[in-house]
Amino acid sequence: MSFTIGVDVGGTFTDIMLSDGQQSWRSKASTYPQEFGRGVKEACTLVADQVGLSRAEMLSRVDRFGLGTTAVTNVITVQKGRKVGLLTTAGFEDVLSMARGRRASVDGWLEVPWQPVERHCTLGVSERIGQGGVVVEPLNEAQAIEAIDDLVNVQAVEAIAISLLWSFANPVHEDRLAALVRERHPNIPVFSGSGLHPTIREYERTMVAVLNAYCGHALDGISDLAEDLEDEGLAVPMMLLQANGGLTTLDEVRRSPFSLNASGPAAGVMWAAEIASKSEFGNVICGDTGGTSFDVALIREGRPERTQRKSLHGAIVAQSTVDIESIGAGGGSIAWVDERGLLRVGPESARAYPGPACYGRGGVAPTITDAMLVLGYIDPLKFLGGAMPLDVNAALRACGSLGEQLGLDAEQVALGIHSIAVQQMGTAARLLATSSGLDPSSVVFLGYGGAGPLFAGELAAIAGLPTVLVPLAASVLSAGGAASVDVRSERILSVNESVDKVQVETLMAQLKSLGVEVDGDVARTNVPEHNRSVMYEADMRFQRQAFELTIPIDVDALDFETLKETFIAQYSQRYGRSAVALGTPVEVASVRAVGFGEIPSAAVLEDKNYGASSEPPVNSFRMVLLEGTERTKVKTYQAEDLLPQHSFLGPALVDQGDTTIVVPEGYRATRDSRHSLLMEAIS
DSSP: OOEEEEEEEOSSEEEEEEEOSSOEEEEEEEOOTTOHHHHHHHHHHHHHHHTTOOHHHHHHTEEEEEEEESHHHHHHHHTOOOOEEEEEETTOTTHHHHGGGOOEEETTEEEOOOOSSOGGGEEEESOEEOTTSOEEEOOOHHHHHHHHHIIIIISOOSEEEEEOTTTTTOOHHHHHHHHHHHHHOTTSOEEEHHHHOOSSOHHHHHHHHHHHHHHGGGGHHHHHHHHHHHHHTOOSOEEEEOTTSOEEOHHHHHHOGGGGTTHHHHHHHHHHHHHHHHTTOOEEEEEEEOSSOEEEEEEETTEEOEEEEEEETTEEEEEEEEOEEEESOSTTEEEEEOTTSOEEEEEEEOTTTTOOGGGTSSOOSOBHHHHHHHHTSSOTTSGGGGTSOOOHHHHHHHHHHHHHHHTOOHHHHHHHHHHHHHHHHHHHHHHHHHHTTSOGGGEEEEEESSSHHHHHHHHHHHHTOOEEEEOTTGGGHHHHHHTTOOEEEEEEEEEEEETTTOOHHHHHHHHHHHHHHHHHHHHTTTOOGGGEEEEEEEEEEETTOSOOEEEEEOGGGOOHHHHHHHHHHHHHHHHOGGGOOTTOOEEEEEEEEEEEEOOOOOOOOOOOOOOSSSSOOOOEEEEEEEETTEEEEEEEEEGGGOOTTOEEESSEEEEOSSOEEEEOTTEEEEEOTTSOEEEEEOO
């Protein structure tokens, strides 16, 4: 028997899924911020115990180990990365601080977006590449050496980023600068914009180089873990999840560490798309409620929406990623009272340590988890299948202490925390639903994450979506994605021409060359040729627009008139026909080759063992404070007692071991053949 493993290291818990292709096992271990690998190893031990093997025995049988991690995300979030030096074209040292004129809102004030590089660590060098890639002014190597030595010896930078004007058209000067850094200071990591993102827009390209330099040290714990697992018997390379929803190797990630930013949530969306398609749902809004954040994403016609640029602390970053929006609302989000005397929730999180008050790890501030425990939604003795009992009295004390500032008792505070959290998450889901251009009746809300099933029904109602799907493995869905997504490699080429001026034959040849490169990237992960494939895309826009839509390309029959029609149709669907200015030229900003490699993966399993009756057995009743001041006696079901076609009405709770599903009043819940719980609003 061989296994596939997927692990997602979150801020509070480290989730794991183990599969042999016929069945799966899942578990959660605590995340230890100072010991990256400890939670992963503990999670591996927990699932190994479930199959009756030692950790070493299990690892020796693994033919796929996928890992998603918040290591890079955490560095960016707390803004504690390497000290970075930046080399740029003389006269363009302020490209980051100018930030394309963007300003970030901070407590009501507009401020310059976050700068990962201190201004005195940005030095210009004399050189100039022209718009067409022609060398206008040669690189002044003597000055460049002086600047490099100043950054390392005087400014004491720990990594260097290089981003020169028009370097994507001709990287000769960037390549030479990188070589000089390596020659003179071989222990200093160096990252170049043209090597990482060879397209127009110097601000975005510079941010890519800087952020990769800034967060590179986050890989240290990952490298140590990979070595430890190999020593214990793991015979296959540990693969890492990227923000684009695919896997890659540790060696490739060292070239581009920032590709791991938000990789865990991306994996969850990828597997959510697979589960939804198996249930014949094409349009889906995913809501992932973890310990620190609530992440929403759109799946359109079975495919997760993607973007090539994201906002990060107010800055615009060029990164190929599953398009996910996040807010600071998760199970560990801390409730507090602001200077106006109003109750607030998040974005600060208690994380794993000290954690919510009910964890008994030293936390004293009330969190969303504490509130849900006080209200009765969570059984304190069944949390994580009984492996981690919760302290109700500690949660009551935490809520009561905050209530003293508000003139409320503990239960009223818990109700307030619940209401605010639901509204914050529901608003994010509603904004995505209304901006999607889709009929809400055709969209399903898929709730997951450790706390997601607690809120899925309420969030769907706020977003105006009548149908909710909660997968069996909802609590560890991102880990399931790590155990199921393909290897993925992308390479991009800048075009920046009107569709009428593109040299089709030349571009076809360039695209096919990119295809060979990405296929080689995938081949280096030991994926056999028959399991590899390549697809092509074009980023298109109306002339002078700032953002693009990505359109698939048939590289063997490249027809830009057809591509133009497809672009206009997709643009009209998303923004409305009135947004299309007829006759406006359409441009191709860039083209991309994407290589895929299929490796052993966890399957979405189906169970034909239908329920003997439509009404499943009620396991118990729980007194829940749904609203007002009176507790309601709510039916509680055990997930293992629910068979396909079992159906029941809300309000009800389903204890699933690693999470609790809340079925609100006004919904009918039905277990489907894949053990997902389908909740439909009763009209």
